[in-house]
Structure formats: structure tokens, C-alpha cells
Amino acid sequence: MPENPTRPATARDGSGPAGRRGRPTGDHEARRAELLEAAASVIAREGYTNTSLRKVAQRAGCTTGTVTYYFANKEELVAAVAESRFDAFDALLGPGRDHPGIRAVLERWLSRAAGDPEFWPVMSQLLAHARYEPAFATVIERRYARHRAILASLLAAGQAQGGVRDDIPADLLADQLAAIADGWMMMFPIEPKRFTADRVQALLDAAITLITPPPGGPRAPGA
Structure with a gap:
């Protein structure tokens, strides 16, 4: 399926500017809190430098696109x-x-x-x-x-x-x-x-x- 041309693409390394995806299903605030906890966990275990949106997504059990819906970049x-x-x-x-x-x-x-x-x-x-x-x-x-x-x-x-x-x-x-x-x-x-x-x-x-x-x-x- 082609990407929406009105939205910028997500950086491949998960660290640069990223476009917002379609709204994920479920409780918005609860999902955001889960992503913050996942990010904190990655930072605590691997340090800030080694933290990426991809690793946060893996920790949270979701896609990188879900992360970039809530947070444009690292x-x-x-x-x-x-x-x-x-x-x-x-x-x-x-x-x-x-x-x-x-x-x-x-x-x-x-x-x-x-x-x-x-x-x-x-x-x-x-x-x-x-x-x-x-x-x-x-x-x-x-x-x-x-x-x-x-x-x-x-x-x-x-x-x-x-x-x-x-x-x-x-x-x-x-x-x-x-x-x-x-x-x-x-x-x-x-x-x-x-x-x-x-x-x-x-x-x-x-x-x-x-x-x-x-x-x-x-x-x-x-x-």
C-alpha cells in the first residue's frame, strides 16, 4: 500500500523525524504510558546512546510506526x-x-x-x-x-x-x-x-x- 504523500516518512534508524501514523486502537493515554515505560527500560539497560525507537517498539511489543504516532523522534x-x-x-x-x-x-x-x-x-x-x-x-x-x-x-x-x-x-x-x-x-x-x-x-x-x-x-x- 503506498504511503500517504502528505506525511513525511519515518527515518530508517528510528532516530530522525518521523511521520504520524493512523491512530492506534485502544486507550491513547494508557498506550503512551506503556511506551514511556518501555523507553525508560531501554535507557536503563542500554544507555541513552544505544536507545532507538525500534528498540522501544520491541520492548513495548508493538511496531515502530506505533511509537512514531505518539513521538515524532527519539x-x-x-x-x-x-x-x-x-x-x-x-x-x-x-x-x-x-x-x-x-x-x-x-x-x-x-x-x-x-x-x-x-x-x-x-x-x-x-x-x-x-x-x-x-x-x-x-x-x-x-x-x-x-x-x-x-x-x-x-x-x-x-x-x-x-x-x-x-x-x-x-x-x-x-x-x-x-x-x-x-x-x-x-x-x-x-x-x-x-x-x-x-x-x-x-x-x-x-x-x-x-x-x-x-x-x-x-x-x-x-x-
């Missing part, structure tokens, strides 16, 4: 994966917004790492390649800024309640905690055996100590 697909990963980050922070508890947030952070072996490998790949891929570097920058802002608001609430040190601005503390969690993120896939239950608790204790007001310590000038 860059668009990976940008959508980045969005979905940060949606998960938002979910980690969400339960603490009404009753801030930084330890609980960090516990959920580490729990996600331990409970989903693909989560951190995918994020580390996205962060490592964002420098070279503007298509999803913009997504990461925008969503990461939102993530830090939410964390800063939780810390500011903790400062107002006296449970978080107030001699350092909340936004700087948020940067510090995000950097700590990013370090866990990068190392957990490489050294999972190092993150024993006891060590996780010790890491959490240390992180909380860093942001807790010292007993009887002086308040910052002007605080």
Missing part, C-alpha cells in the same frame, strides 16, 4: 520520559507539603531508588546527556527548578517551625539536599550493596543533622 520521546520522571519526583514531595517533614521526603527519595531499579539509572542517563541534547535539557532545567522550589518551600516551613536551621537560606539548603540526593542517585545503581538498611538510616540521620539547628546554638545575625 528526542521527543526522551523529553517525555524526562517529564514523567519529574512527575515522580513531584509525587515524592507532594505528601510533605501540608505537614513538612524533610526526613520523610528523603526516605521516600531513597525508597524510590531501592524499589524501582530503573528509576535512578534513567535519571542519571538523562542528566549525563542533557548537556548535549537541548530538546530535553530544557525539560530537565525547568522541572528541576520547580523541584528545588518545592523543596525550598518545605524547608522554609521547617524553619518557621524551628525544626530547620535558619542561618542558611532555605533555597541554599534545598540545593544542598538536592545535591546529596543526586549523589545517592548516581551511586545507587553502581553500588547497590553499599546502601544497606542500616547505612540508609545513617545517611538520613547525617542529612538531617546538617539542616537541624545546633542545640543552644546562636541564631544568625538579624534572624
